[in-house]
Amino acid sequence: MIIIAIVVGCLIGALIGINMPMISYTYSGYLAIAIIAALDSVFGGIASTLNKNFDLKIFVSGFFGNAILSILLTYLGQKLNVDIYLAAIVVFVGRMFNNLAIIRRYYIDKWTSRKEEKNTTKNQ
DSSP, X not given: OHHHHXXXXXXXXXHHHHHSOOOOHHHHHHHHXXXXXXXXXXXXXXXXXXXXXXXXXXXHHHHHHHHHHHHHHHHHHHHHTSOTHHHHHHHHHHHHXXXXXXXXXXXXXXXXXXXXXXXXXXXX
């Protein structure tokens, strides 16, 4: 069932991608930094869900707030002719790696504990 959903999602994404208009080079920097900020919020939401302290209000405000702030930093940097967006990229990507490490540790611990449970049930 999951594989069918993945295939259908990929087909829909491909059809939408083919028929969508191209984003101009002028706005591609804004979109890229907004996507990085949004991905940071998504990884943070996943990590907080695994830690059992997820709050939807914090997630939504962070998702849109981070994206808007990063777009404004990019705009300000372009007007000042300074690459301020690089600071936002460093911060967001650093946080993404931290959240990914939390997610990875959670699943490795879960996998290890299941493996140890199976070994103890086999030995008894």
